[in-house]
Amino acid sequence: MSNGILKNQARGPWFTCTCDPTAAGQQAALHMQSFRPAAAVVIHWYKQQTPVHSYYYNKDQFGLQNKHFSGRTSLFNSHIPHGNASLLLKRVKVQDKGRYKCYTSTRKCNQEVFVNLEVKALIQSVVMEMTNEMVTCSSQNIYPAPQVTWATDPPSDLDALVNSTVKTTDNRGLFSVESKLRVVDSLSNYTYFCFFTSADKTQVRTASWKNQEDITQEEGHALSIPCILLHSLQNFSLTWTFTSSTEPRVIIKYDSRTRHTFNLWEGQAELDQDLLLLGNGSLLLHKPNHEEHSGMYTCTFSGLQNRHVIQTHVNITVASKRVDEQSVQRSWWSTAASAAFVLFTIIAALPQCIRQKVMETRSGSHTCNGAGHLEGGIHKDPNTVASYTAGQNGSECNRLFLQFEARDESEDHTPEKDFALASPPESKIEQDEKPTGPPVEGNGGLECSSWEKE
Template sequence: MRSNHSCTVSSAPYANITCIIHDDCILPCSFRPTGTVVIHWYKQQIPVHSYYYNKDQFGLQNKHFSGRTCLFNSHIPHGNASLLLRRVKVQDRGRYKCYTSTRKGNQEIFINLEVKALIQSVNMEMTDETVTCSSHNIYPIPQVTWATDPPTAQGALENQTTIKTTDHKGLFTVESTLKILDNLSNHTYFCSFISADKTQVWTASWKNQEDITQEEGHALSISCIAPRGLQNFSLTWTFTSSSEPTVISRYDSRTRHTFNLWEGQAEPNQDLLLLGDGSLLLHKPDSEEHSGTYTCTFSGLQSRHIVQTKVNITVASISVDERSVQRSWWSTAASAAFVLLTVIVALPQCVRQRAVETSTASHRCNGAGQRWTDGLSAV
């Protein structure tokens, strides 16, 4: 009797699939449906998922894939043997084989699975000596580049150190630190994280502006201009004095929503905001309340730009007229005080002198009266 089962195995070229770490991913596989089918998924030689006797079989499944795989069972009769892999991990990357067997023959399809963790954000910090960019939970390792505005010679940006570490999940943290040259401290520093497949570019920038000193009571504008072409951004102003940073203003260009903690004291110009000018206007700054560090942050799609300014509000000085009036007042007050002191010192002496004079006069009067009486007696 001739068997209807063919022993030939057909195979297809590799299919390259890239999946996002922590997301679910489909590894495609199709076959020509002819009755019952046996399906086996392998990673190299490791059993990933099996299906036969019209149901899933987990007896030989490797524990790394336990609870994370399934087939589209209702689609199997239509020739769909694709595998759904849940919560993709770094360790899932590699070559997979989809083996199907029907009475018409066997088939092998190979899938090359690459995984990646997207760049979510870039953090930037600046001190007097260094500027540092970092990003967390990335895969594979991104490329980091530096630039300045105004531009500098390439050699000036070579003094940098990049550290790459991995966590228990295999994800990378990349931190790049650049030493600032003395003559470049007022430049804007840009760092860019470029994904390994070049599909993502995250850019951050930082500028330390010159310190501002202003007398209290006089309006003051703190400059903050967005990079060219920045659209759909949010703007945040924070203030730091002796305590933790305080968010004093927020603006979203998409919703036009504004939050202002210092309403009536400080605010950006609403008309200029749409043009990318987020400068903050302090109406009547106070030496105690408004002296500190102001940080302006523009956040856009895959970008963050920071401008930091130290502001010192001084106590109001006195004008020439005010000083003249004040000197006149003090002179008058001093004269009055001198006269009062003189009176206080002299008064007791006058009182004592008057008492002495009164006593002497009384004594003289009594003596004269006695002599007159004695005279009468003699007569």
Template sequence: MAETRGLLIMLLIFSEKLLLTNSKDTNVTCIIFDDCILPCSFKPTGTVVIHWYKQQIPVHSYYYNKDQFGLQNKHFSGRTCLFNSHIPHGNASLLLKRVKVQDKGRYKCYTSTRKGNQEIFVNLEVKALIHSVIMEMTDEMVTCSSHNIYPVPQVTWATDPPSAQEALENSTIKTTDHKGLFTVTSMLKILGNFSNYTYFCSFISADKTQVWTASRKKQDITHEEGLALSIPCIAPHSLQNFSFTWTFTSSNEPTVIFRYDTKTRHTFNLWEGQAELDQDLLLMGDGSLLLQKPDIEEHSGMYTCTFSGLQSRYIVETNINITISSISVDEQSVQRSWWSTAASAAFFLFTIILALPQCIKLRAMEARTASHRYNGAAFVGGGLHKDLNATPSYINGQHEVECNRQLQIEAQGELADIKLTAEECSVDLQPGTKIEQEEKPLLNVLDDTNSDAWGKSHGCILSHLYGYVRPNFEVKFNT
């Protein structure tokens, strides 16, 4: 009987200990570099002893109503604490500050009171979030990378228009730093011409809670100056909250020329009056930039538009080459032709101004010489006299006619010296022969007594003009 009673007492004590010792695992995930709480609770019954361990490594201890750091491992030094004011209420949770990759593992929370002992296990997982994905593009390769990630993410590629997955051959490199964080870089060879596709790369976290996507497109546009130009930039997917920028790069550092944020609705436009956007279209994902009058010097360069949203970034790079418009070329040609014509006319007018006084003087000398020589008679032959004003149609008999008077202009340097000589030539005319006037070339001007002063003056001016331009050139006036 006594033995049975002793066995029952032992069973009761063992059962009580089983009830007081509550072993269970809790899973906790903490963000690297953030503070994290490892939960633990107990039934408060007066004085308590608390010990935290990581696989038998002392993390934090509390007894005699205060923290005890004598046995704490140096890896946790200065990074742990309890919520002391909550301990009397049964809260033994541990605050772990500035979580590291090395902190992950299985932790044990041991509590002891007068009512018994208790152990609670906490599995700590750590991760470093994907904060950004950097995408770069050349004519041959597109590269996608992200830094300070844990654990290693999955990387996928896609294009628009879509391409077969086997065509998207890529290589991914993973490296770790001294903190245990990963840098992941993935490279994909360009398919055909770089402007044919928009490229997408996605980084997917190990626990599938994050999908960070970046896209990039590169294109070239050649456009004539002065004509309005729309530079396209369209987001591949709809975005709710995003910021948007246009940057321009020429020979200097990139300059932000436009910025817009959907949360604040604040707009910044450095090129106001030269460039503009339709904000209604922008909210729908169309951020195309309109250049009013592009200029070769000011607007040729690289334009980059960027949509930055939640876990996404879309970039379009456009190289703009502004060229001289065909209209400008024609205008310049016309302008050069006009100036050439104007210069020629000015030179001609200048020469006439210089030659006119000399011509007037020459005509006066000719008039006096003619009056003295002929004195009203034109022909003398066989005793027959003809008046100069009478134009004969026929001449009977053989007559010798004074027919030639030569005007020679010899230009030596500045103006021509004019020499007048008279020669006679014999013309044998048969009876009944008709004499008709013939038109002469411009520089072989008729200079008979019936020629008016206008013809004589212009012939003289032309003689001076050509004699001035072409030295030693001989001009003849025949009568």
């Protein structure tokens, strides 16, 4: 707040007092020190014709005070005997602006002095946001309403960019301003500037936003994420924010006034403080990791009248060596799974094969020993052909059983060989059409594998 101090003046001068109603405990001192001290002092303050504060009979009089000023006015009573009739107005509002008159009267003279009270709510900050289609600038608690303008770097035809500005007031009479600018695809990587200029042109707040091109880097290799201002700042702060699947996190913060650095990623990322003083706040990642460091990085420079944001999406890819190792590991597991499946199938089928083999062996033995016995070289069984056939089948059974075992021990199992082993040779069948003599006697049965051939 800037207080207008009124010196000893004659009747009717104008003086100006300016204050900010948004400041905590804001008050305006409307000074009036022009009257000559004397007995029976009368003081009246008015805003145009509205009673603001009165003093006579050596005390404050609130009977005629307008309720708008109730509880917010006071005089410097101890200074009244010295000719000071200044008014202190507390908790200044936008509605308090205007012309005030101070009337003083003593037995020696009457006097009037006018004071003009201006109320300004300064532009405290400008918030800027950017999406794929829109960039927005906004600020609150401003009075009077500011002017908003746009610019880009590189320069572009702003007439072709559609923008709209909305100004609204709250119950205190303060303005909230929001301005939007539609982003053209071809200009999405430009730097966008918005300027909030106060009504009296004495204050300008600037905000900028830039979406940089995406950065892709293989993990394990150092990476620098650029954050460079077009114009250097003094007395600024720099904040780096990282956003992934969780809420945004402040990872690094630097204050140029204290040169203090807060680093949540100590050992993983750092800033170059010498370059920072030149407006280069680039972030260096030493060994970025695919899972921990892929995401959105936001760099924010904040000064007294400026705020600049640069946003970059970073994709850290998996190292190629790691990909090969993962492929080999997947191939090994696939092979192991296939081998386990084959082994399980063999184990499950083995008992059934063994039972079948035993049954075949018993069946062959039963066939071989089931022929008729000989007495005196003559068959007791009149069906000699049946006896011959039994002996032939038994011989063939033993031969196939031996071949089956030999095949199990061999590593070469082709379909052609398996078929040859399973089928008896035609030459063998032709040669063994009929025995030339009686079977050899022994063990009370027929020796199926010993037949005389012609």
